[in-house]
Amino acid sequence: MRKSKLLMEVPNGVFLLKKDFDQESNWRSDNCYKFIYSLNGAMTYQTNRNQLILYEQQFILFNPQDEHKQLAVDDKKFLIELNPSFLNEIARFLSPMHYYDIQFASFVQKYPQLTNWVQFVLQYVQLEQDEITESTEIFLEHSITQLALILVKSAVGTHTNDINIHTHKTIHPELYKTISAMKENFQHAWTLDEMANVSRLSKYQFAHYFKEIIGISPYSWxxxxxxxxxxxxxxxxxxxILNIAMECGFSSVAIYNQLFKRLYGITPGLFRRMVRR
Known part of the structure; x- marks a missing residue:
């Protein structure tokens, strides 16, 4: 049986390259943030709220004590465990008014900046794989800081107040135009035809293009x-809560509550009480 390969443990995290093709069907929870990235193939995870399927260059984040289990892995994955105190210290450095611990949203995400980071780190580590030197340890320690900064700034969580789409402006201009329109009028009951018309694509082309680049469907986004x-x-x-749900474009408060809890494991009301303590 092929085992997971430990790359390196540094003060604020652990790097793992997983090459285990067997199912890890036992439920587990860890006292850390877990960044799981799909290098090739598909991976399937189960939480007590949803099932998550990752494809190449997609990632998920588990929060400390999130219950989860791995159902299947086609090839291999890149996994990093992050010290909670360290990540939240960075979050407070970036936003001093942020005084509660981050809860990342439970859904599949995809960002070019994180893909570039993963490729760079793995290339460096593979060059140094035969002999872990002091310079490698320093490199990985700084890489943990880089990852924490990117996640706090880019990954969706309870700390998020926007989704940065600037990287798509020159690379995917049609997509950028549509997402900008959706952001400006997010309360609107958008149809797939309306989204596609902004991009000047057929709705089938647009739906495929959107999911390939962003990682999820336009409506989910x-x-x-x-x-x-x-x-x-x-x-x-x-x-x-009712007024907020309606003002944000949800068709009912029940749907709003259901989606909020699926993403964070808590209701909007509990989230409000948590951040106002």
């Missing part, structure tokens, strides 16, 4: 963006 906008209202206003 829009719902997650609505959740992000609602978080600011929960933190900074006294509006009712």
């Amino acid at each position: 829009l719902q997650i963006y609505r959740i992000i906008r609602s978080q600011e209202m929960l933190k900074n206003t006294d509006k009712t």
Whole structure:
């Protein structure tokens, strides 16, 4: 049986390259943030709220004590465990008013910046694989800091107030134009035809193109963006949960509550109480 290969343990995290083709069907929870990245093939994970399927260059994040189990891996994965105190210290450095621990959203994500980071780190480590030197340890220690910074700034979580789409402006201009329109009018009940028309693509071309680049469907992205906008209202206003759901474009408060809990494991009301302590 092929075992997971430990790359390196540094003060604020652990690097692992997983090459285990067997199922890890036991439920587990860890006292760390877990960044799991799909290098090739597909991976399937189960949580107590949803099932997550990752494809190449996609990643998921598990929060400390999140229950999860791996159901299947086609090839191999890159996994990093991050010290919670370290990551939240960086979050507070970037935003001094952020005083509660981050909860990352439970869904599949994909960002070019993280793909570039993973490729760079693995290439360096593979060059030094035969002999772990002091310079390698220093490199990986700084890489953990880089990863934490990228995750805090880019990955969706309870700390997020926007989704940065600037990287798509020159590389994927049609996509950038559509996402910008969706962000500007996120309360609107967008149809796939309307989204595709902004990109000047057929709705089938657009749906495939969007999922290939972003990692999820256009409608799922829009719902997650609505959740992000609602978080600011929960933190900074006294509006009712019903009013927030309606103002953010959800068709019902039940759907809003259901999606919020699926992403974070808590209800909007509990989130509001948590951030106002």
